Amino acid sequence: xxxxxxxxARDIVANLGGPGNISSLTxxxxxxxxxxxxxxxxxxxxxxxTPGVLGVVRQGGNRYQVICGGGVESTYAAIKNxxxxxxxxxxxxxxxxxxxxxxxxxxxLDNFFEYLSDSFRPILGVLLxxxxxxxxxxxxxxxxxxxxxxxxxxxxxxxxxxxxxxxFYFLPLMIAYNAAKKLRVDPWLGAAVMAALMTPEFMSLxxxxxxxxTTSAVNESLxxxxxxxxxxxxxxxxxxxxxxxxxxxxxxxxxxxxYHGLKKVFPENVQMVFVPFISMLIxxxxxxxxxxxxxxxxxxGIGEGLAWMxxxxxFVFAVMIPLLYPFLVPLGLHWPLNALMxxxxxxxxxxxxxxxxxxxxxxxxxxxxxxxxxxxxxRDTQMRQTASGALAAGLFxxxxxxxxxxxxxxxKRIYPRMLLGCLAGGITIAVLSAPFDGVQTQxxxxxxxxxxxxxxxxxxxxxxxxxAFFVAxxxxxxxxxxxxxxxxxxxxxxxxxxxxQRETAEPAPRDDAPSTVHVTAPVAGEAISLEDTGDKVFSSxxxxxxxxxxPSEPTVVSPVAGTLMTVAKTGHAFGIKTDEGVEVLxxxxxxxxxxxxxxxxxxxxxxxxxEAGDLLATVDLTAIAEAGxxxxxxVTVTNTKKMSHVEPITGGTVGAGTTVIEVQP
Numbered sequence: 296x297x298x299x300x301x302x303x304a305r306d307i308v309a310n311l312g313g314p315g316n317i318s319s320l321t322x323x324x325x326x327x328x329x330x331x332x333x334x335x336x337x338x339x340x341x342x343x344x345t346p347g348v349l350g351v352v353r354q355g356g357n358r359y360q361v362i363c364g365g366g367v368e369s370t371y372a373a374i375k376n377x378x379x380x381x382x383x384x385x386x387x388x389x390x391x392x393x394x395x396x397x398x399x400x401x402x403x404l405d406n407f408f409e410y411l412s413d414s415f416r417p418i419l420g421v422l423l424x425x426x427x428x429x430x431x432x433x434x435x436x437x438x439x440x441x442x443x444x445x446x447x448x449x450x451x452x453x454x455x456x457x458x459x460x461x462x463f464y465f466l467p468l469m470i471a472y473n474a475a476k477k478l479r480v481d482p483w484l485g486a487a488v489m490a491a492l493m494t495p496e497f498m499s500l501x502x503x504x505x506x507x508x509t510t511s512a513v514n515e516s517l518x519x520x521x522x523x524x525x526x527x528x529x530x531x532x533x534x535x536x537x538x539x540x541x542x543x544x545x546x547x548x549x550x551x552x553x554y555h556g557l558k559k560v561f562p563e564n565v566q567m568v569f570v571p572f573i574s575m576l577i578x579x580x581x582x583x584x585x586x587x588x589x590x591x592x593x594x595x596g597i598g599e600g601l602a603w604m605x606x607x608x609x610f611v612f613a614v615m616i617p618l619l620y621p622f623l624v625p626l627g628l629h630w631p632l633n634a635l636m637x638x639x640x641x642x643x644x645x646x647x648x649x650x651x652x653x654x655x656x657x658x659x660x661x662x663x664x665x666x667x668x669x670x671x672x673x674r675d676t677q678m679r680q681t682a683s684g685a686l687a688a689g690l691f692x693x694x695x696x697x698x699x700x701x702x703x704x705x706x707k708r709i710y711p712r713m714l715l716g717c718l719a720g721g722i723t724i725a726v727l728s729a730p731f732d733g734v735q736t737q738x739x740x741x742x743x744x745x746x747x748x749x750x751x752x753x754x755x756x757x758x759x760x761x762x763a764f765f766v767a768x769x770x771x772x773x774x775x776x777x778x779x780x781x782x783x784x785x786x787x788x789x790x791x792x793x794x795x796q797r798e799t800a801e802p803a804p805r806d807d808a809p810s811t812v813h814v815t816a817p818v819a820g821e822a823i824s825l826e827d828t829g830d831k832v833f834s835s836x837x838x839x840x841x842x843x844x845x846p847s848e849p850t851v852v853s854p855v856a857g858t859l860m861t862v863a864k865t866g867h868a869f870g871i872k873t874d875e876g877v878e879v880l881x882x883x884x885x886x887x888x889x890x891x892x893x894x895x896x897x898x899x900x901x902x903x904x905x906e907a908g909d910l911l912a913t914v915d916l917t918a919i920a921e922a923g924x925x926x927x928x929x930v931t932v933t934n935t936k937k938m939s940h941v942e943p944i945t946g947g948t949v950g951a952g953t954t955v956i957e958v959q960p
Contacts, residue, residue, distance in 0.1 A: 303347045304373035307361060310345065312336030314379045318357070322371040326352075326696065327361040334359055340835040349681045349701030362701045414474040414544060415633065418466075423692060425462035426740035428455070433738075433748040463739065464537040466637065467493070471543035478551040484571050485547050491579045492536045492587060500524050501533045509533070532588040540637050542582070542590030549586065550578045594635070601635065605647045605733050613725035613733065616651035617658065617717040617763070621710065624699060637739055650734030650756055653742035654724055654763045658716030660689035661764035662709055663698040665771025673782075674789050678702075693741030706777060712770035720763025727755040734759070783888050784832050790861070791838050791933045794870075794878055812877045814956035815907055816949040817854045818928050820846040824945050828927050830885045838880060841931030842943040842955055851912045852951055853905040854930055855879050860902075863888070866895030866912050870933070871905065875960045877938065881911065882929040884919050894918035908952055932958055 311317055312333060319330035331337060334357050342351050342361060347370060352360040363370045374380060432455060435441050441452050448456075462469075467489045475485025491497065501522040503509045509524040522533040536542055557570045605612045623632070632648060639646040667682035669675075685697035703709045728734045734756045740746040742760075750756035775782065816822070821844065825834045828843035853871060860878070861870035867887040871879045883895070894915035899905060919926045935941045940959040949955055 299346065300369050300373045301377075303345055304370055304377060306345045307342065307348065307370070308374060308377060308380065310338045310341040311359070311361075314377075317380075320371070320374065322367050326367060327363060327371060327374075329359045329361070331357050331359050333357075340831060340837075344677070344835075344837075349685065349697060350705050352704055362697065410474065410477055410548075411544070413477045414470050414547075417473050418462075418469045421462050421469075422739070423694075423741050425459040426693075426738065426746055428459040429738040429740055429749055430746040432459075433746075459738075463637070463640075465493075467536055467539050467543045470540055471547055474543055474547035475550065478547060480547065480551050480554045481571065484554070484574060485543070485550060487571075488546060488550060488575065488578050488582055489536065489543050491575075492534075492542075492583060497533075497583075498535070500531075526583075529584065531584055532591075534587060534591045536587060536591075538637055538640065539587075539590060539594065541594040542587050545590045545593075546578065546582050546586045549581065550574060553577055602639070602643065602647065609729060609733055610725040613651045613728065614718065614721035616648060617655040617721040618714065620652060620655035621659070621713060621717060624695060640737065640739055645735045645737050646739065647733045647735050649736050649740065649742060650728070650750055650759075651721060651724055653750070653756065653760050654720035655717050656689065656693060656695055656742045657760035658713050658720055658763040658767040659695045659698050659703070660686060661716050661767035662713040662771050662776075663689060663702060664764070665712075665768040666702055666709070666776055668768070668772050669775065673785060674793070675785050676789075676792070678785075690744050693743035693746065706781070708774075708778070709771065709776045712774065712776070713767050715770050716763040716765075716767025719766040720759050723762045724755060724759035727758060728752070731755065779889070780886065787832065788837055790870075791880075794860075794933055810959060812855065812873060812875050812958040812960065813954040814877075814879055814930065814932065814958060815854045816844055816951055816953045816955045817881050817911065817930060818844055818846040818851050819848045819950045820844045820928070820948070822945045822947060822949045822955055823927070824943070825929070825931070828885065828929060829925060830927075830929070833882075833929050833931065836935075839931040839933040839935035840941040840943055840956075841880075841929060842945045843927045843929050844949065844955070845927050846914075846916060847948075848951070849914050849916055850910060850951070851881065851883060851914060851928065853907055853909045853911055854881060854955075856906045858902065858904055859899055862897065862899060862901045865890065865892040866897040866914075867892075869899070869911050876934075877932060877958050877960060878934045880929070880931050880933050882931075883912065883914055883926075885925040885927055885929075887919060887922075887924050890919070890922055890924070894922075930955065932956060 307327075308314060308317070311329065311331065313336075316332050316336050317329060318332050319328075321328045334353065337351070337353075337359055339351050339353075342348055347363055349362040351362065354360065432441075432452075441448065468486045471485040471489040472482040476482040500506060501509060501524075503511065503522075506524055509522055511522050523530055524533060525531070554570060554574050557573055558566055561569050601612075632652075636646045636648050639648065663682050663686045667679060667686055670678035670682055681701050685701050688694045688697045703713065724734060731752055734750050734752065736749045736751065738749050740749055747753060747757055747760070777785070823843045823845065825836070825841060825843060828834060832838060833841070833843075853869075855871055855873050855877065857871045857873035857877075857879070859869060860872050861868070863869070865888055867883045867890070869881045871881070873879070884890075887895075896913040898910045898912055905911070914926075916926050932938060932941050938958055938960055940957075942957045944955050944957070
């Protein structure tokens with residue numbers, strides 16, 4: 296029997312148009328990232344209703360994303376292991392071909408930011424793990440268990456230091472590995488080049504007592520001492536490359552040029568020996584003499600510029616960062632700022648960007664909390680599950696992607712309300728932190744509840760993120776994140792689900808009930824399939840199997856004998872339950888709820904008993920058409936899943952009272 300993950304994987308592939316429609320499949324921390332041959336074949340509604348899928352995002356061209364949250368890796372593995380997905384071209388080959396085809400106006404910019412994000416993405420897990428170790432240590436420091444910043448700590452706590460410092464100190468190796476892999480270079484070669492500049496031998500060159508050619512100078516603005524020595528008679532600036540991110544990001548593209556150039560020169564049977572050998576001979580000295588100092592200079596320069604702005608225009612800086620991040624993160628443009636945070640910690644000993652950035656994160660989580668509150672009020676199980684998972688990932692992991700891609704980008708009304716939280720939190724942190732030169736931290740962390748303790752002053756940071764969170768949350772709760780049409784769709788879906796649930800708790804139909812229930816046409820006209828009605832909710836089958844009728848008469852009659860369970864105040868919809876337990880929905884027109892009852896004359900009321908053919912309403916079809924709405928009347932069996940068989944009969948002209956659906960309870 297297939298597991299739930301395997302079943303979901305198979306449904307995802309089917310709703311994407313099948314294996315043949317998938318030209319590329321990768322994943323990041325929360326999303327499946329795809330390139331589709333024909334994006335029109337992807338069924339957004341069916342995908343969003345698939346277990347484990349939080350939402351979908353259509354990007355430019357043929358790019359498509361399926362948001363799966365924390366379970367993305369398992370889903371990705373399950374899809375790759377499906378028999379129908381075997382035997383295709385490798386993902387690297389497909390992406391290379393796609394790049395070769397792409398000659399868009401800004402394709403170089405897309406490739407640049409994709410290079411940055413793919414260099415960081417695979418190490419998000421260890422970065423998160425290290426940040427939580429730092430948070431635990433900071434809590435212990437605050438409680439007086441240990442002085443975590445002391446120079447003479449016991450060996451136990453020095454070892455704890457090593458647990459998280461390992462990630463940040465060797466970060467250049469990890470980034471070099473990922474960046475090289477991204478550019479189709481042997482990733483171990485990229486890591487080896489950076490490792491050469493982090494060996495004890497290289498670090499020992501900074502010892503003036505050992506090497507007479509080594510001299511030192513002090514950078515007053517950074518308060519750091521830099522060393523220079525002579526190698527082959529050429530001056531070389533010596534830097535501590537631990538935690539540096541700009542250096543590997545600059546080095547790997549040049550390595551790629553050399554690497555791929557050498558592969559064209561040497562025959563394939565000797566490439567394994569000579570390509571890495573000559574690449575190392577060229578790139579290690581080039582990095583040590585030029586690229587490394589340039590990367591350090593670039594990172595320091597940008598960091599000093601932002602530090603100047605933080606010192607001279609702190610109010611503007613503190614407000615600008617949280618207002619920019621909601622637009623940077625969806626585009627992947629936040630990675631350079633993340634790199635600068637690491638540079639700041641390496642050069643200045645602290646970072647001043649993460650505090651204002653935390654304001655954006657908690658405004659994002661607050662908006663999700665507002666969505667969760669409304670979904671609980673409206674009994675919207677599907678959105679409640681999505682929002683609760685995204686909120687947990689945010690508050691305890693500091694990860695915004697499940698909220699952003701699973702909810703916020705799907706509903707246009709969320710962003711303006713979330714920005715209110717960003718603005719309120721930004722102003723709060725700007726005002727409260729003014730006497731302290733901003734909110735600072737000495738560690739790179741994911742801004743979650745668990746890492747609040749690493750920020751100083753902590754009370755300023757805590758108040759600021761709380762303001763951002765609750766302003767965004769109440770903005771959503773008080774004004775809603777959905778349009779009236781979206782709310783109506785949710786209510787219809789919830790009502791159908793609750794009716795189906797009540798059906799399971801009710802007694803079975805009488806033994807003398809007929810074997811087949813005939814649902815007749817409530818109005819004369821042309822019978823068409825639900826797919827041809829143009830209504831996404833009905834055509835998806837969310838409200839059961841049925842059909843549409845393009846009416847030719849204004850009178851609408853009951854299609855079955857039963858009890859009226861619902862009668863819309865606007866007169867556009869009627870729910871009838873037969874004695875056999877069949878629940879039938881008659882929906883007059885598409886989006887006619889917006890007419891507020893104008894043109895509808897209702898002849899019945901809720902809980903009334905009706906027979907097949909009894910008048911339900913008289914409708915002004917001309918008024919509906921003039922208002923710009925289709926007049927198509929939809930008839931569905933809302934508890935289709937509880938029935939043995941439901942068979943709509945479409946095609947041709949029908950009269951009121953003609954059987955259009957056969958139902959076997």
